[in-house]
Amino acid sequence: MTLVKSTRIESIDLLRGLVMVLMALDHVRDYFHFDAAVHDPLDLDTTTPVLFFTRFITHLCAPVFVFLAGTSAFLYGSNRTKANLFKFLFTRGLWLIVLEIGINSLNWTFDFTYSFIMLQVIWAIGVSMVCLSFLIFLPRKIIALIGIVLVAGHNSLDTIVLEGQSFHSVIWYMLHQANGIPIGETRTLFFGYPVLPWIGLIALGYCLGTLYTKGFSPSLRKTWLWGLGIGSILLFFILRGINVYGDLVPWSAQDTTVKTVLSFFKVTKYPPSLAYILITMGPSLLLLHAFEYVKNKFSDFILVFGRVPLFYYFLHIFVIHIGAIVGVLLFHDNGMALLSAITENPIQGLAAQGYSLFTVFAVWLGIIILLYVPCKRYMIYKISHKNKWWLSYL
Template sequence: MSTTTMALPGTAVKTKRIASIDLLRGTVMIIMALDHVRDYFNNSAYIFDPTDLSKTSVILFFTRWITHFCAPVFAFLAGTSAFISGTRKSKKELSFFLLTRGLWLVLLEFVLVTFEWTFNPAYNVFLVQVIWALGISMVFLAALVHLPWRAILLIGLVLVFGHNILDGVHMEGNILWAFLHDQRYFQLGHTGLFVGYPIIPWIGIMATGYCFGRLYTPQFDAARRRRTLIYLGLGAIALFIIIRAVNVYGDPNPWSAQKTPVFTFLSFLNVTKYPPSLLYVLVTLGPACLFLAFAEGPLNGFTKKVVTIGRVPMFFYIIHIAVIHALAFIGAEISGHSWRDMVLSNWVTGSPALQGYGFNLAIVYLVWIGVVVGLYPLCKWYDTYKSSHREKQWLSYL
């Protein structure tokens, strides 16, 4: 992530990386890997949803819940990156880049990422997930950047705050509506289509993140930016608490009293991701703003490594899925299943052949740590290669 310094007309604009943004992005990428390891390795993943309060445990719930931060932060910061990139480009150049990168991500989701999730060359199912949502949001942002900043912010906030009005609208068999606001699975002949990430709120999140990029322009010094980030973060968290307590709007699943106070608290936190509800966005992006507020400062040995991953998030995303799925082949064999059971025709936890497969959370955490540590040298290599070959424009698409 780069920021800019003021330059005279006709002179080159100097840029430097914003380490706090890379640190946040690297953190959520590492957390994201935990969720994907859980999908492929945890025995409970093949029996019940980890946020099902009638069956889950506190540690399993939070193993899943903490990963809620990943997708909204990634989409939000993608918008922020676009704004900062736009300070070095014309609107036309920025719009073209967003359009072409967005279309490239959609293609990547259908061709490569779906294959990595399934390892099935027959493509019995297409998984329409987060990379698709990012790509389509970039396509829309390519058009929105031509509008005034206030108009983009208004559109983004309306989509984020208002889309839950549509929660009661369901159109069985309507693929277009599924793409927009209603997670669905479709069987199209011999091929399945799982629409996991309806796009209306994701467009709003990225558009709002684009406007957020103004905080990283020269007119905002570090102290003013920190104060603003704290206000935004605390405000979002307070708004989450108020709206969630009222229990009328902001999430299709209201909270309720449970068997213990702890599980009642879990119910309060148990917000909806598909599509991301207003409350989901507030409870994830609020703490993210606080993270950014307190992350500006010198890096230590550990945070430098996290920043490295945050500088190459798409590379990490693509590599880590393939690695986790490949390790799951070994896991299947160890647990008495066949590696062939990991060649999938559906989402991994919805595969009947894997009933009874899996390991406890201790193994999940060990595999997760191993995957992250093992991928770090590759991320460092790619970051160095990318930094050393800025003339290669195709690198900006990965």
């Protein structure tokens, strides 16, 4: 199927679209898998290799979102003044924070009392954009240096652990230590995505945008992407092999070879460790390299999701959540369990009524197909209404 013509860079949108499709797999698992509310899929004592991989492959998603947000910011600002780029990044970052609190929390829980608000990837991108809006005034080499220091150096702060609700503790939860605080007597605010390494990653993504400037040699760009991708993967294996620095939890020998391998690849996401970023961004850069000249029906399908990322993100959570409730209504007789799932703990309640991993994959594919038409229609609308400034915020 031929897509509407766009000036966007297809390899970037293709990578973004691919990881967004993978992201839906993880979220379907959250709501549909029978074990989702009971055990961590990365728990070596209870997981299986297939379940572990189902979760591990979706690790690509958040780093790619944040990194490409930086790259897109560079491209957006390539024909605008720094002042205009600052205004866009600052206001869009604040808007994303508002959407995280007002829409995303509701999407996940359907709890109109907002008793539990988790600040997730949309929050991380929003805060990172606000910070990037100030960094853009620095020389690009300095921005790259700041990005490298934050990504590579933040694990040196792992031993700093704070408790309580003091101002310093809350700031630390925001920056580096996933934790929650009560708000009044009935609400909890949880900082699920501490932002320090994410700020570093968006800064590096911004610098990568240089490779996509007009007139930059495609062959040289592919050389850079290949070198950075392979280098990141090799550095991951070196750091993980030494097992001294780069992740909050060192790997260890297990009672079976398979579990030992899984332990080696079990890296920390909250906040994302250096090892986590290396093993996710390395393959992602290689995918950017591979997607440079890809053009076929499958890539056209995936591109649709990559061109409307925010619309897709909120829509897919809503559809998955509704689908899980419909599943309970159709296949279970206990109406009180459904009521409890909606009003008390949606994910845990729904997962208690869950299904096999095979069903999870089937539902995932069905939801992706279902979302294609509304996403494509919105994509066409955005392309044909470029003069509407507000669309850049959606």
